[in-house]
Amino acid sequence: xxxxxxxxxxxxxxxxxxxxxxxxxxxxxxxxxxxxxxxxxxxxxxxxxxxxxxxxxxxxxxxxxxxxxxxxxxxxxxxxxxxxxxxxxxxxxxxxxxxxxxxxxxxxxxxxxxxxxxxxxxxxxxxxxxxxxxxxxxxxxxxxxxxxxxxxxxxxxxxxxxxxxxxxxxxxxxxxxxxxxxxxxxxxxxxxxxxxxxxxxxxxxxxxxxxxxxxxxxxxxxxxxxxxxxxxxxxxxxxxxxxxxxxxxxxxxxxxxxxxxxxxxxxxxxxxxxxxxxxxxxxxxxxxxxxxxxxxxxxxxxxxxxxxxxxxxxxxxxxxxxxxxxxxxxxxxxxxxxxxxxxxxxxxxxxxxxxxxxxxxxxxxxxxxxxxxxxxxxxxxxxxxxxxxxxxxxxxxxxxxxxxxxxxxxxxxxxxxxxxxxxxxxxxxxxxxxxxxxxxxxxxxxxxxxxxxxxxxxxxxxxxxxxxxxxxxxxxxxxxxxxxxxxxxxxxxxxxxxxxxxxxxxxxxxxxxxxxxxxxxxxxxxxxxxxxxxxxxxxxxxxxxxxxxxxxxxxxxxxxxxxxxxxxxxxxxxxx
Numbered sequence: 001x002x003x004x005x006x007x008x009x010x011x012x013x014x015x016x017x018x019x020x021x022x023x024x025x026x027x028x029x030x031x032x033x034x035x036x037x038x039x040x041x042x043x044x045x046x047x048x049x050x051x052x053x054x055x056x057x058x059x060x061x062x063x064x065x066x067x068x069x070x071x072x073x074x075x076x077x078x079x080x081x082x083x084x085x086x087x088x089x090x091x092x093x094x095x096x097x098x099x100x101x102x103x104x105x106x107x108x109x110x111x112x113x114x115x116x117x118x119x120x121x122x123x124x125x126x127x128x129x130x131x132x133x134x135x136x137x138x139x140x141x142x143x144x145x146x147x148x149x150x151x152x153x154x155x156x157x158x159x160x161x162x163x164x165x166x167x168x169x170x171x172x173x174x175x176x177x178x179x180x181x182x183x184x185x186x187x188x189x190x191x192x193x194x195x196x197x198x199x200x201x202x203x204x205x206x207x208x209x210x211x212x213x214x215x216x217x218x219x220x221x222x223x224x225x226x227x228x229x230x231x232x233x234x235x236x237x238x239x240x241x242x243x244x245x246x247x248x249x250x251x252x253x254x255x256x257x258x259x260x261x262x263x264x265x266x267x268x269x270x271x272x273x274x275x276x277x278x279x280x281x282x283x284x285x286x287x288x289x290x291x292x293x294x295x296x297x298x299x300x301x302x303x304x305x306x307x308x309x310x311x312x313x314x315x316x317x318x319x320x321x322x323x324x325x326x327x328x329x330x331x332x333x334x335x336x337x338x339x340x341x342x343x344x345x346x347x348x349x350x351x352x353x354x355x356x357x358x359x360x361x362x363x364x365x366x367x368x369x370x371x372x373x374x375x376x377x378x379x380x381x382x383x384x385x386x387x388x389x390x391x392x393x394x395x396x397x398x399x400x401x402x403x404x405x406x407x408x409x410x411x412x413x414x415x416x417x418x419x420x421x422x423x424x425x426x427x428x429x430x431x432x433x434x435x436x437x438x439x440x441x442x443x444x445x446x447x448x449x450x451x452x453x454x455x456x457x458x459x460x461x462x463x464x465x466x467x468x469x470x471x472x473x474x475x476x477x478x479x480x481x482x483x484x485x486x487x488x489x490x491x492x493x494x495x496x497x498x499x500x501x502x503x504x505x506x507x508x509x510x511x512x513x514x515x516x517x518x519x520x521x522x523x524x525x526x527x528x529x530x531x532x533x534x535x536x537x538x539x540x541x542x543x544x545x546x547x548x549x550x551x552x553x554x555x556x557x558x559x560x561x562x563x564x565x566x567x568x569x570x571x572x573x574x575x576x
Contacts, residue, residue: 018504019482021517026063027051028529038231040464041163043473047532049460056160056168063481063533064460068171070479071456072150074202075173078195084146084175089129091152095119097128100432110154122154127451130176131429134447140180140439144188148175148452162231164457165417175452178430180439185424185448189221192452196225196420199454204476205462207419208236212247213319225420229465236416239404244411247418249319252394253402253411258290258311260366264381267351270369273376276346278312281378285369289313293359293368293382295348297332297340300325305332305340309350309359310396311368317397324358324393347371349379350388359390417462422452473534474556482515484573485535487526489542490518500541503551503569507539510570531556537573 025048032042033052044050049064060068076086095111098104098121110122123129130147137145150173157168164170177188193209200207205227212224224247226236235248246252275281282289292312298321299305306325310316322328334345340355341348349370350357363384370382384390402411427446430436435447460479467474477483484507488500497518504516515535517526523542530538540552540561552561553572564572 018501018508019513019515021515022519024063024515025061026529026533027061028532030528036163038162038165038461038465039468040165040229040231040461043464043468043532043534044163044460047473047534050164056157056166058164058167058169058457060457066481067460067475067479068456070481071203071459072173074478075199075454075456076150078199078202079148079173079175082146082191082195084148086149087147088149089126089133089151091122091154093121093123093126093129095121097132097433098123101128101429102432103128108156110156124153124155125172125451125453126151126174127176127425127429127449128433131433131435131447131449134176134178134430134449135433135435137178137435137437137447139437143437143447144177144179144184146175146177146188146191148173150456162233162461164461165231166233167457170455170457173454173456177450177452178435178447179449180437180445181448182426185426185450189422189424189450192422192450193223196422196452196454200225200227200419200459202478203459203463204467204478205419205459206466207462208238208245208416210236210245210247211250212421212423213249213323222423223421224418225422226416227419227459227462227466228414229417229462230415231465232415232417234416234418236414237398238412238414239407239409240412241404241407241409243409244404244406248398248413249317251398251411252405253396253398254405254408255311255314255362255396255399256290256401258362258366258368259288260291260368261287261380263367267379267381267383267387269372270378270380271376272347272378275376275378276344281369282312285378285380287369291368293349293363293370295350295371297337297348298325298329299332299336300327300329302327305336305355307348307350307353307355307357308395309357309363309390311360311362314360314362314396315399317395320393320395320397321358324391324395341373343371343373343375347373347375347377349373349382350384350390351379351382353388357388357390358395359384359392360396361392361394362396363390364392417458417465419458419462420452420454422450424450468534469531471528472532475534475536477536480534480536481513482535483513484537484539485515485517485530485533487517487523487530487538487540489523489526489540490520491543492520493543495546496541496543499545499566503539503541503566506570507573510574512570512573537576539569539573 027048029046036042051059179185207227212222237251238245289312296308367381367383372379430446436444486504490496504514507514550563550565553564554561
C-alpha cells in the first residue's frame, strides 16, 4: 500500500515549485483599452493584472490577485498588531438595519429583494452590521473592542471610471472600534492612525494624512490618507512650507484681498439689463469679480430654503456647506427661486429675504455688489451686519492663489487617490440600533465607535500611478507579484533553459518569490513583458551563460544590465 511504502522509504521529495510563465495565465497586451485614461488603468490591464467584466466591475487575474493579497497581508499584520480581531460579515444585509440609521435613502446603495419580498441592501460599509453584533456587549468590562474584516462592497456608482479608482464593486478592509467614552475612542483612533502610517510605508506608497469630511458615513474627527497621483478622485491641498495639509473638501485657504470700490453709506441700486453672470456683472460695472457676491439658493432635506453666499470669484464648497447645514441639499428650482425672491437666478441677493442666509467668511468685511432681487437690477455697497444678518461660515472652495491658514505660504493642489479613511462616528449608529452597555456607575450608555477603511485595490492603483515609466509598472518590492523575474532566452536550446531553471531554483531555495519566463518567445517579447509586469529585479539567462557561467542582472529602475557569475546571483539579489 502507498501508506506502507511511504513509511519504509520516507517522504517523497519534490523539487522546488517555480512559477513558470508558460503555465500561468498572464494575458499581456501591447495596446491599452480605448477608454482608459488613468495610467494605472492602462498598465494594470496591459500587464495582465485585471480585466473588466462590466462598467465598474473588475476581475483580479492571478497576477493582480497576488499583488492584492500582498497588500492584504500587510494590512492584516498591522491590524493584528494593535489587537484588532478579524471576522467576516455578510454582504447581504437586511434593509431594516439601514432604515434604523437613516442611511437607506443614500442614492449609491444597491437594493435587492428575495423571492418572498424581503428587502436587502448590498452595503458599501458595514457600520450597521457590526453595530448589530456589538449589541451583545453588555458591560464596560467587555470594552474596548476592535473588529475588522476584508469584504466585498457594492456601490451604485453612476459614472465608473479609472480602472480600480471608481468602481461599483470592490474589496475593502473595514475595521470598527467600540469604547465606553470619547477618551477611549481617542485611544482606539490613535492606534488605528499609527497602524495606517505603518501600512502605507510598508506598501511603499507616498501618502499624506490629512483632515477630511466623514461624508455619507457620518461622524466627527476624520482623516484621509491621500496618495498623490496623476489621476484620482481627490485633491490634496498642501502648503509650500509643509506645515498644512488637507483634503480639498475641508481645506481652508486665505483668499487674495478683494479689489473693492469706494465705500457707500447705504446700498445703491444700479440697473444691469441682461446681466446674469458674475463675469458679465464685473465687466458691465468695470469692477473686479472679487468685489461681487454670488447667491446660491439651496433646499435642505426637510424642504427648507437657504441662501448660500460666497464672493464672486469663489466657488461654493458642497462638502463644507453640507457640514454647515447639517443636511444634504440640492439647488433650488427656478420656480422655488422665483417664489422666494421675486426674481430669476441672475439677480439674487441677501437683502430683504425672509430666509436664512449663510455667508462665507470672506464676506465679513467690506462692501460688495449683490443682486437686488429684481430682474435686471443689482445693489452696490452691500455690507454684512449693516444691511443683512447672515450666519458666517467657511463655505468656499480653496483655489490657486490662496494662502496657507497657518503660515501664509502658497497653497499647492495635487490630484490624489484616497487609499484610506478613518473617522470617529461616536454614537451615530449605536443609538438608533440600541447598542448599549452598563457602565461602571450603573448607567446604561450607548457604545462609542470609530470606523477605519482601506481599499487594497486603490493601494495597487496608487502604487502604479506613482511607480511606472513608458515601458510599464515599477512595483514596490513589498507588494510586487514576484520579487525576481528570471528570463530564459533559450531559443529552444535545452541547456540554456536548464541553466535558467537552476538560477531560479537557487533563488527559490533562498526564500525568494521567483517568476521564470520559460516561454519559447523572442527576446524582445520577453523584455517587453518583463518591463510591463514590473517585478523589482530581473535576471537574464542566455546562450552566453553557457560560455562564461554568468547572467545579466538589473533592477526595474536601472537602464543597463550588469554581468554577475551564476554563483553570486543570490547575493546580488539579497544586497539589493
